[in-house]
Amino acid sequence: MEFDPIILARIQFALNISFHILFPTISIGLCWVLMFFRLRFTQTQNIKWEYAYYFWVKIFALTFAIGVVSGIVMSFQFGTNWPGFMEKAGNVAGPLLGYEVLTAFFLEASFLAIMLFGKNRVSNRVHLISTLIVALGTSMSAFWILSLNSWMQTPDGYVMKDGVIHIENWIDIIFNPSFPYRLAHMLIASLLTVSFLIAGVSAWRARSGVHGPGTIKVMKTGVILAAILTPVQIFVGDMHGLNTLEHQPAKIAAIEGIWHTEKGAPLTLFGIPNEEEQRTDYAIKIPKLASLILAHDIDAELKGLNEFENEHPPVAPVFWSFRVMVGIGMLMLAVSWFCAFTIIRKKDFSKFQYTLLSAMTFSGWVAVLAGWYVTEIGRQPYVVYGLLRTSDVVADHAAGTVLTTLIGYIILYAFLLVSYIATLRYMSTKPARSLELLQEKAQDDTEKEL
Amino acid sequence: MEWLPLFFAAAMGFALFMYIILDGYDLGIGMLIPFANDEEKDLMISTIGPFWDANETWIVLGVGIMLMAFPFAHSMVLTSLYLPVAIMLLGLILRGVSFDFRVKAKTDHKKLWNNLFSIGSLIASMAQGWMLGNYVMGLTHSSLSMFFTLAITIMLPVLYIMMGCGWLLYKTEGDVYWKAVRWARIAVLPLGLGLLLISIATPLVSETIAAKWFRLPEAIGLMPIPLASMIAYGAIIGVLSSKSMLNNDKGWIVYVALIAICIMCGIGLGYSLYPDIVIDKLTIWEAASSKDAMQFAFYGTVIAVPCIFAYTIFIYRVFRGKTTELSYESDR
Numbered sequence: 001m002e003f004d005p006i007i008l009a010r011i012q013f014a015l016n017i018s019f020h021i022l023f024p025t026i027s028i029g030l031c032w033v034l035m036f037f038r039l040r041f042t043q044t045q046n047i048k049w050e051y052a053y054y055f056w057v058k059i060f061a062l063t064f065a066i067g068v069v070s071g072i073v074m075s076f077q078f079g080t081n082w083p084g085f086m087e088k089a090g091n092v093a094g095p096l097l098g099y100e101v102l103t104a105f106f107l108e109a110s111f112l113a114i115m116l117f118g119k120n121r122v123s124n125r126v127h128l129i130s131t132l133i134v135a136l137g138t139s140m141s142a143f144w145i146l147s148l149n150s151w152m153q154t155p156d157g158y159v160m161k162d163g164v165i166h167i168e169n170w171i172d173i174i175f176n177p178s179f180p181y182r183l184a185h186m187l188i189a190s191l192l193t194v195s196f197l198i199a200g201v202s203a204w205r206a207r208s209g210v211h212g213p214g215t216i217k218v219m220k221t222g223v224i225l226a227a228i229l230t231p232v233q234i235f236v237g238d239m240h241g242l243n244t245l246e247h248q249p250a251k252i253a254a255i256e257g258i259w260h261t262e263k264g265a266p267l268t269l270f271g272i273p274n275e276e277e278q279r280t281d282y283a284i285k286i287p288k289l290a291s292l293i294l295a296h297d298i299d300a301e302l303k304g305l306n307e308f309e310n311e312h313p314p315v316a317p318v319f320w321s322f323r324v325m326v327g328i329g330m331l332m333l334a335v336s337w338f339c340a341f342t343i344i345r346k347k348d349f350s351k352f353q354y355t356l357l358s359a360m361t362f363s364g365w366v367a368v369l370a371g372w373y374v375t376e377i378g379r380q381p382y383v384v385y386g387l388l389r390t391s392d393v394v395a396d397h398a399a400g401t402v403l404t405t406l407i408g409y410i411i412l413y414a415f416l417l418v419s420y421i422a423t424l425r426y427m428s429t430k431p432a433r434s435l436e437l438l439q440e441k442a443q444d445d446t447e448k449e450l
Numbered sequence: 451m452e453w454l455p456l457f458f459a460a461a462m463g464f465a466l467f468m469y470i471i472l473d474g475y476d477l478g479i480g481m482l483i484p485f486a487n488d489e490e491k492d493l494m495i496s497t498i499g500p501f502w503d504a505n506e507t508w509i510v511l512g513v514g515i516m517l518m519a520f521p522f523a524h525s526m527v528l529t530s531l532y533l534p535v536a537i538m539l540l541g542l543i544l545r546g547v548s549f550d551f552r553v554k555a556k557t558d559h560k561k562l563w564n565n566l567f568s569i570g571s572l573i574a575s576m577a578q579g580w581m582l583g584n585y586v587m588g589l590t591h592s593s594l595s596m597f598f599t600l601a602i603t604i605m606l607p608v609l610y611i612m613m614g615c616g617w618l619l620y621k622t623e624g625d626v627y628w629k630a631v632r633w634a635r636i637a638v639l640p641l642g643l644g645l646l647l648i649s650i651a652t653p654l655v656s657e658t659i660a661a662k663w664f665r666l667p668e669a670i671g672l673m674p675i676p677l678a679s680m681i682a683y684g685a686i687i688g689v690l691s692s693k694s695m696l697n698n699d700k701g702w703i704v705y706v707a708l709i710a711i712c713i714m715c716g717i718g719l720g721y722s723l724y725p726d727i728v729i730d731k732l733t734i735w736e737a738a739s740s741k742d743a744m745q746f747a748f749y750g751t752v753i754a755v756p757c758i759f760a761y762t763i764f765i766y767r768v769f770r771g772k773t774t775e776l777s778y779e780s781d782r
């Protein structure tokens with residue numbers, strides 16, 4: 001079988017970034033949640049918050065480590081897989097990536113040491129500040145990388161000279177039109193992912209009767225956080241969509257499955273996009289709703305894919321990914337409000353609720369990946385929207401070389417993912433260990449004081 | 451602003467130098483792990499626990515500066531080093547995660563993670579040697595340059611192992627300390643021999659470099675480099691063979707002397723390359739990004755790097771002194 005090296009390079013890039021993003025998503029959100037646990041402990045002196053912190057900080061360390069090493073792959077990949085990208089867009093991409101290293105990576109990596117191992121070496125305040133710095137660092141790295149990614153979606157502040165992109169104004173580049181929406185959407189997505197992760201794991205522990213103190217508190221924190229954030233996320237997502245309609249109408253046409261420009265376009269809930277026949281088979285539609293949502297007018301005209309010949313992305317993956325993301329968003333809303341309602345009424349969770357929450361443990365991951373697929377596949381055939389085509393930037397490695405490394409990555413990532421989840425499971429079933437350690441420590445401390 | 455490319459070339463060299471002297475010791479310890487017993491393994495890994503992540507970030511900075519300032523070199527170098535880069539990344543991933551998994555996984559899996567940690571360290575070190583060697587050879591693939599590349603591929607792990615020993619001499623006491631002395635005594639001869647051979651081979655295989663080294667009067671100005679390296683090497687031998695210095699906990703001198711050798715190699719390499727960023731192919735100025743991009747990057751670099759330095763020192767101070775307990779468990 002012959003493989004096209006371009007396709008292979010794309011698959012490899014997509015695989016690596018998809019694997020990478022799973023872990024930052026958790027690091028970004030979990031760090032703020034850990035900060036919250038620490039603060040609650042300082043405020044209430046309730047030891048349960050401290051237990052919660054100790055349990056989750058270990059998971060944080062593990063997640064962070066995988067995030068770091070898979071991230072290093074990313075920074076090499078621009079050169080190995082997309083040399084044309086760095087040559088043509090390097091003036092923009094280089095400094096933004098560089099700033100991420102300078103302002104975020106060192107900060108995170110250095111203060112992480114104090115956050116993890118420094119508890120007995122620095123004062124409580126320094127430890128707290130270190131945790132805060134790590135949290136700020138992860139969010140800062142999201143800031144820079146999303147700035148670059150948004151610029152690739154909605155480029156601004158540049159001039160083209162001899163086929164190379166040059167700088168006109170850094171502020172316009174960094175704060176490009178889609179950046180605020182993307183940053184907000186992604187940061188909330190991280191927090192949501194983490195809320196369901198902590199709620200799900202805690203529910204699982206509670207249901208299997210292996211939980212230590214604090215588990216229920218953590219579960220409730222997750223539920224309440226999710227109940228607050230999900231509606232915000234849906235609102236932000238909607239704004240994001242409107243922004244995309246303005247800048248990338250072809251993407252929206254693919255998301256909505258609008259093949260031909262029409263007035264009063266219906267909203268397609270489900271269906272099977274059929275690219276050859278230019279229509280959506282078996283579609284379930286709600287009349288006029290797409291026009292209403294996207295243009296706030298039931299008779300507004302929406303541009304169809306027919307207006308973007310050779311300029312629009314493959315429809316089916318964008319269409320489907322979008323429905324997966326929004327579907328999970330709706331599910332999150334239902335589950336978090338259902339459970340939050342129980343908490344507000346000060347009732348105990350039913351068995352069903354525990355099961356529901358633990359089933360949702362990794363729902364955030366699925367939504368995040370689906371969201372990125374909408375964004376990234378929806379940008380095709382361009383790498384930098386309207387400026388650079390993906391096919392112009394690819395490296396010409398022998399297909400065999402790329403295939404070999406690709407297979408290597410697939411095996412490695414599958415192994416790591418399985419290990420990660422297995423370890424999470426193992427740690428969740430062993431509450432006793434963390435308890436013992438804490439008791440020992442408490443003893444040590446009293447001995448020291450005596 | 452003609453000097454901006456020069457500034458960034460120096461900054462990039464500096465970041466990669468920092469990478470070698472810092473991540474070198476933790477990669478080295480990774481390779482030494484198989485020779486220690488279980489308790490010693492835990493202790494050895496504890497000595498690098500708080501540092502490895504930040505150490506590894508220096509290579510990200512090196513690549514980052516290359517991305518910022520020399521996008522053309524980034525694509526040229528990394529495209530032609532595609533395979534060793536991929537292998538190095540596999541190695542770095544394996545060891546980075548094993549670090550965390552080994553203390554969190556089931557006890558019967560710990561052995562697996564220990565092994566992966568060592569194998570990952572070895573793979574990453576060798577792949578880096580391969581990259582370095584091929585880079586010095588101007589990314590060419592003649593049989594001569596392959597041979598040189600192979601030599602560096604073997605040498606770099608030896609250097610890292612030596613640094614690992616040096617770090618252990620600084621951070622530990624007791625059994626592990628004396629084991630490190632033993633390991634260092636074994637590694638020191640291959641290290642010296644390797645350095646010597648590579649110094650002789652470099653001008654032989656690269657005409658460009660030979661021309662730069664043996665040109666008068668510069669050649670005289672270069673003399674301090676081999677001299678200083680020899681003195682530093684002598685210091686290592688001296689410390690390792692002096693019972694009283696070792697007893698008085700002066701083992702850390704080994705690590706310092708290795709840094710000195712690395713500085714000398716770095717200066718030598720910089721001189722050999724200049725003004726090229728890829729030897730015979732691309733000069734610093736040809737590879738540079740546009741002026742605006744560099745200027746923007748410049749402000750960030752001059753502000754951020756001193757801060758990075760300051761808090762790196764702070765972190766090393768917080769974790770100074772001998773590592774005795776298993777400090778990995780976050781709740782200890």
Ligand code: HDD
Pocket residue numbers: 017020021023024025027028063064065066067068069070071072073074075097104105106108109137138139141142145146186503506507510
């Ligand atoms: C929205 C967030 C986000 C996104 C889209 C990306 N990353 Fe990332 N990355 C992070 C958020 C993050 C993080 C939260 O900051 C990480 C995860 C764990 C960590 O240490 O930092 C990280 C780690 C991380 C590291 C290791 C840092 C270190 O040594 O400490 C590198 C080199 C990269 N990333 C590079 C990239 C590149 C080149 C990306 C794009 C193609 C990318 N990341 C996408």
Ligand code: HEM
Pocket residue numbers: 009010011013014017018021082085145146148149152369372373376377380383390
């Ligand atoms: C973190 C979440 C991300 C995910 C899950 C993701 C996923 C993907 C996927 C699936 C593609 C392939 C599209 C296709 O070929 O049909 C792609 C393309 C691309 N993405 Fe991303 N991406 C992410 C973030 C980023 C960021 C932050 C950048 C840059 C800063 C980026 C740069 C690119 C480039 C250059 C391509 C073009 C190459 C290609 O078409 O395969 N991506 N991404």
Ligand code: HEM
Pocket residue numbers: 181182183185186188189190192193233234235236237238240241244248251325326327328329330332364367368369370371372373374375376378
């Ligand atoms: C349910 C309501 C939601 C709506 C209407 C919505 C809307 C959108 C839209 C329109 C995009 C594509 C933007 C573009 O590239 O032009 C997007 C991307 C994305 N979505 Fe959502 N979203 C929703 C829920 C969620 C949820 C629940 C998550 C995760 C927990 C999520 C995570 C993401 C991510 C990670 C991206 C890609 C990054 C970005 O472009 O910001 N979304 N969303």
